[in-house]
Amino acid sequence: MTSSDNKTLGKRLTGVVAGAMLLAGSLSAGAAVTIGQIEDFEDGTTGNWGTGQPSPLQPQNIGSGGPAGLDDNYLLARSSGGAGAGSRLVLINEVDFTGDLAAAGVTGINMDVNNLGATALSLRLFVESAKGNTVSTNAIELPSGSGWQSVAFSLLPEDLSSTSPLGPVLAAVTQIRLFHNAAAVFPGSPIAASLGIDNVSAVPEPGAKWLTAGGLCLLGAYAVARRRQVAKQPATPRH
Numbered sequence: 001m002t003s004s005d006n007k008t009l010g011k012r013l014t015g016v017v018a019g020a021m022l023l024a025g026s027l028s029a030g031a032a033v034t035i036g037q038i039e040d041f042e043d044g045t046t047g048n049w050g051t052g053q054p055s056p057l058q059p060q061n062i063g064s065g066g067p068a069g070l071d072d073n074y075l076l077a078r079s080s081g082g083a084g085a086g087s088r089l090v091l092i093n094e095v096d097f098t099g100d101l102a103a104a105g106v107t108g109i110n111m112d113v114n115n116l117g118a119t120a121l122s123l124r125l126f127v128e129s130a131k132g133n134t135v136s137t138n139a140i141e142l143p144s145g146s147g148w149q150s151v152a153f154s155l156l157p158e159d160l161s162s163t164s165p166l167g168p169v170l171a172a173v174t175q176i177r178l179f180h181n182a183a184a185v186f187p188g189s190p191i192a193a194s195l196g197i198d199n200v201s202a203v204p205e206p207g208a209k210w211l212t213a214g215g216l217c218l219l220g221a222y223a224v225a226r227r228r229q230v231a232k233q234p235a236t237p238r239h
């Protein structure tokens with residue numbers, strides 16, 4: 001082997017190791033929440049959303065009629081009202097929004113929702129961890145026949161109600177639930193409901209927005225400075 005061969009081999013090995021590390025990183029990241037992940041239900045599955053108890057009304061993937069219309073799959077969740085399994089509207093996900101939300105920079109979950117039932121819904125998120133739980137302080141009110149609406153569930157501390165310290169809860173999330181209740185407590189009250197959801201995504205921390213805002217402030221300051229500089233110059237007569 002020449003020295004040049006050795007160098008080439010070294011580069012190849014470095015590439016292989018780097019590739020393996022990237023793969024390992026992406027595999028472990030796949031197990032927890034990541035910014036930008038989106039569930040559009042186009043694979044025909046329920047996208048890891050289910051009901052907690054043996055409900056006779058299991059969520060269903062509907063092949064058409066999502067926000068984009070024809071051929072846009074969405075998930076249909078139903079509840080019966082009354083009592084027993086299936087009486088409450090709830091969708092549980094134990095896969096896609098787990099782990100350290102704070103470390104992942106996730107501070108909200110956005111989705112499209114459509115109230116296909118006859119009763120108005122008060123939608124909230126319930127976040128569960130081994131260190132306690134938390135729930136949306138304010139509901140997203142969705143009237144009957146709402147059509148598809150894009151809604152944002154905030155996971156910022158100021159938008160959550162919790163008896164447990166929020167830090168540890170959001171650092172070790174084991175599942176989230178989308179549910180209906182007029183009050184900020186889980187579980188919700190029984191209701192006969194029919195709810196479509198689609199395009200469920202994890203959204204980034206406002207830190208990113210603050211950065212943008214900071215950048216805009218700098219730009220604004222620069223613009224003001226420029227205007228002042230321009231103003232100091234003798235006015236050009238208009239013709």
Ligand SMILES: [Ca+2]
Nearest residue numbers: 040066072073
């Ligand atoms: Ca879809």
Ligand SMILES: [Ca+2]
Nearest residue numbers: 042071072073
């Ligand atoms: Ca489709």
